[in-house]
Amino acid sequence: MSAHDPAPTQSNPGTDSRDSSTETGRETGRETGPRTGPDTAADPLLTRERAHLSASRAALRSMREDVQALDIRDVTANWVNAAVLEAQIEDRIKALADLSHTPLFFGRLDYLHAVGADEAEGAEGERFYIGRRHVHDADGDPMVIDWRAPVSQPFYQASKKNPLDVGLRRRFGYTAGELTAYEDEHLSDPTETAQSSKLLQAEIERPRVGPMRDIVATIQPEQDEIVRSGLGGSVCVQGGPGTGKTAVGLHRVAYLLYAHRDRLARTGTLVIGPNASFLHYIEQVLPALGELEVKQATVDELVASGPGQVRVRGVDSAATAVVKGDARMAQVLRRAVRSHVTLPTEPVMVVRGSRRWRVPAYELEELVRELLDRDIRYGAAHDALPQRIAHAVLVQMERSGEAPDDRVQDAVARNPAVKAAVKAVWPAVDPAKLVLRLLSDADFLAEHAEGLLTAEEQKALLWEKPPRSLKTAKWSSADAVLIDEANDLVSRTHSLGHVVLDEAQDLSPMQYRAVGRRCSTGSATVLGDLAQGTTPWATASWAEALAHLGKPDAVVEELTAGFRVPREVIAYASRLLPAISPGLTEVASVRESPGSLEVRAVDAAGTPVASPSATDTTDTTHTGTPHTGAPDTRAPDTRALDAAVVAACVESLRHEGSIGLIAADARIPALAAALSAADLPYLAPGEETTAASRLTLVPASLAKGLEYDYVVLDEPSAVVAGEPDDRTGLRRLYVALTRAVSGLIVVHGSPLPDELDTPWAGSAG
Ligand SMILES: Nc1ncnc2c1ncn2[C@@H]1O[C@H](COP(=O)(O)OP(=O)(O)OP(=O)(O)O)[C@@H](O)[C@H]1O
Structure with missing residues (x-):
């Protein structure tokens, strides 16, 4: 590979095109080594690529102008048709906007032979520029090809071993919207050695400000296979933190919409995420890929939109929620619904x-x-x-x-x-009333739960004080799922064409069923990590989860390459794996980033003590006592800890990009006060980071799925103690430890959990 680098780069998207410029055939004059500054400007090859970029932009402008000039007066019979057409035209104009921060193409493929031609015919090679959308010139010839087109696939899949008839793969790097770098791979040249891509590294490490961005320029081969798997089958992706599960799921939707636009336009697509702040974080990815119609929801929102639903304002104990989320409840409900039928005795x-x-x-x-x-x-x-x-x-x-x-x-x-x-x-059944009765009437419940639920489980289900009506009941989210199940027993739930379910490991069997009936005639992409399950009912096996979802035949794929978390940090977090998910392999980070981890103990006098090295987390205050219960927030050193945490935030803010301060939920008020006292403004998760406001204070319970360039993690033992049991606590800690892209500072006043203090033999660190 030869690289022509510049300064900081930003790879970006484009569309598909056959080159219509003066360049033909294979690029000659290969150079090696990076290029910078004036050299880069003088590079004739870059000049030609920039000319193609300008020409593509001009072509896109004409495409847009053509749509703007459309006169629909003669073709619309009535005002309704006119309004529909006008809205479609508006959408098209929006889709054809040339966004300065998303370059039109990010790659180029030079095929050795014309695509589809028989090699023996000696057909001349063809060149395609790959980008986020299709752009064509006035003659209809492509200037940029959509990344989802079949002809673009070798951009993601071709390798030295299997070049797929590609002579040259070129990746482009951009700085502030300017094409400033490229990297070449001559895939059919046996003398060229494969190297890792600097542009990929630069793209991953590009400071994060604002919502999650797409990865269309750098999708990896194993990710691409999942993205392009067919609409007919369901796929389940197991992957450790930062392996790109969310990114892959979202790009898969974009791909499916491209490949099956008509069908999915009719049936609909949906992305399900764990909470509103997560959904807000990912909501720009699909629009950036030109897909504006995909709906997003949490499972709670999904069931709340069902017919005859109730307002959720109660919370179950963990024990009760586990029983309510158990798949046996589906049988109890089925029996209860059918019990309304009585065989006739009268004519x-x-x-x-x-x-x-x-x-x-x-x-x-x-x-x-x-x-x-x-x-x-x-x-x-x-x-x-x-x-x-x-x-x-x-x-x-x-x-x-x-x-x-x-x-x-x-x-x-x-x-x-x-x-x-x-x-x-055969009387009508009101699903909500039926669930109300099951949860209030011990005899009715016993009649239908017999042989399914133990007496203790039945007791856990019953309200201590039965409510008088549907309105006064303190319904919980698990109750809403029961009502959703009962609804479906009464009348079939509408199924969508495709559903993406993210952070799936946290769903209860009853929640899987609720999602499954929303794609009963469609397919699903299930994304998750068993080690990150933090609900008391978190799934232990994908086979079980998929059976509850109604997709037992889904293919389970594993992603093991980690893009987010640097090697040192993932090695540290992976010390928890034997305790939280024995059997799972540690993520293999694609990024070496020395100095990315620091563990600081705060001693009684409030002096932060840096650990000697990232992998040696010896600290001066460690007493070796196992973590038990919540830390004593009245302890005199809490203020010292707060001050050390604030200092770590100030330090992190000296870097570019986003900063997340993650702490046990119970520690949030104290840290909020400490940040305010230090005049450090901060955001809540879901609020968009901007160049002026880059620090987010994140309760550990909301950290899942999010990421920050730099993370300060407050008091790990408090994160563990915030959960009902140790395993869940350590899993929550694992999530918190794996949110950083460039640097993690762990600050602790109490001893670290033993599991974190013990390097794991299987760990790379
Ligand atoms: N091929 C890639 N090229 C560039 N960046 C990538 C690639 N794959 C993933 N990333 C980046 O890595 C980060 C983590 O991706 P993502 O959030 O999809 O991971 P995840 O597996 O869902 O993580 P988690 O389990 O923590 O939710 C994101 O910033 C994403 O953009």
């Missing part, structure tokens, strides 16, 4: 004019049994039963020589006697 007598028609009880029973056996939704059966009874009446009418038509059948189905019979045999 139905329909009077029409002077005639009476009698459907005997045994015949009614047959109809009811048939509906029960067919196992259709309870509500659908309730709606079908009157027609079935009416049909039985019609058969009798025909037998007696009448010739009734469909209108007669409808009229019979609406007959008061038929309605009364249906109400007695």
Whole structure:
């Protein structure tokens, strides 16, 4: 590979194009070693690439002007059509905007032969510029090709071993919107040795300000395979912190929308994340890739939008929530719903004019049994039963020589006697009322939970003081999921075309079911890390989770290369792996970043003591006692700890990029006060960082999925103690330790958890 580097670079997106410039065939005059400053400006090759960039920009401008000039007056028959068309045109104009911070292309492929041509024909090679969107010139020839087009795939997949007919792969680097660097790989040249990409390294380390950005210029081969896997199958991705799961999931949606636009436009797509601040953090990625229509929601929001839902304002104890989230609850609910059906003992007598028609009880029973056996939704059966009874009446009418038509059948189905019979045999069920009864009426619960839930579990479910009505009940999120399940037993939930489920390890079986019914006829991308499960019901195996989701055949893929966290930091965090997820392999960070980890103990006098080295975390205050209970916040050294934490924040702010101060939820008020006293403004998670406001104070419970260039982690033992059990506490700590891209400072006054103090044999650090 030859690199022509510049100063700090920023690789960016573009579109697909065959080169229409004067350059043809393979680039000659290969150079090695980086280029900087005036040299770079004088590089004739860069000059030519910049000319293609300018020409592509001009072409994009013309595409936009063409759309703006469209006159729709003659083609729209009425104002409704006109409004729809105008909105589509507006969207198209927006999509064709040339954004200065997202360069039009980020790569180039020179194929040895024309794409699709038989090599034996000796067809001349073709060149394509790869970017975020398609741009064509006035003749319709491509200037930039969409990264999702099949012809772009070798940009991500070609290798020395398998060049895929690519002679040259070129990556471009940008500085402040200017094309300033490139890196070449001559994939079919056996004399050139493969090197790691400096542009990839620069892109990962580019300081983070604002929301999450896309990785379209640097998607790695194993990530690309997941991104481009077909719409038909579901995929589950297990990957340690920072392996790009979220990025891959979002790019997969963009890819699927490109490859199956019509189908997904009809059926819809959805991204599910753990909380609002996480969703806010990722919400710009798809729009930056030109996809504006993808909805986002948390599981709570998803079930809250279901019919007949309740307002959540209660919180369950962990023990109760575990039972409510258990898959056995689905069986309890099913039994409870179906228990409303009673087999008829009376005939139905329909009077029409002077005639009476009698459907005997045994015949009614047959109809009811048939509906029960067919196992259709309870509500659908309730709606079908009157027609079935009416049909039985019609058969009798025909037998007696009448010739009734469909209108007669409808009229019979609406007959008061038929309605009364249906109400007695197959009454309507209100899902929320049903759940209310299960949680308040011990006998009703026992009847349907028999053989499924123990007496203790049933007790955990029952409200101590049963509420008087749906409105006064203190519904919890787990209750809302139960109501959602009951809703689906009554009437089928609408399924989308594709659902991406992020941080999936934290869902309960009942939550998986709720998500699964939203993609029952579509497919899913499930993303998660078993080691980061911090709910009491966190999943222990993907096979189980996928079965609850209704996608037992989903392919489980593993991502092991870590892009976010530097090697030193991930090695330190991985000391926790044997305790939190034995069997999982440590992430292999792609980045060496010496000095990225510092562990500081604060002694009783308040003096921070730096650990001698990143991997040797010996500290002066460590007593070796295991962590038990919450740290004593009244202890005299709390203020000293706060001061040391603030000092670490001030130090971190000297770097470019975002800073996250992560602390146990209980420590947030004290740290907020300390930051304010030191005149350090800070944001809450989800609030967008800007160049002027770069420090975020993050409760450990909200850190999942987020990342900061520099992280200060306050008092690890308090993070552990903030959770109901040690394993969950250590998992929460693992999450907090793995949010940093460039540097992590751990500050502690109490002893570190033993697990963190003990280097793990399997760890690289
Ligand atoms: N191929 C890549 N090129 C550049 N950056 C990448 C690449 N893959 C991932 N990253 C970056 O690494 C960081 C971590 O990615 P992401 O948040 O998707 O990881 P994750 O596996 O979801 O992490 P977590 O488990 O902590 O939620 C992000 O900044 C992302 O942009």
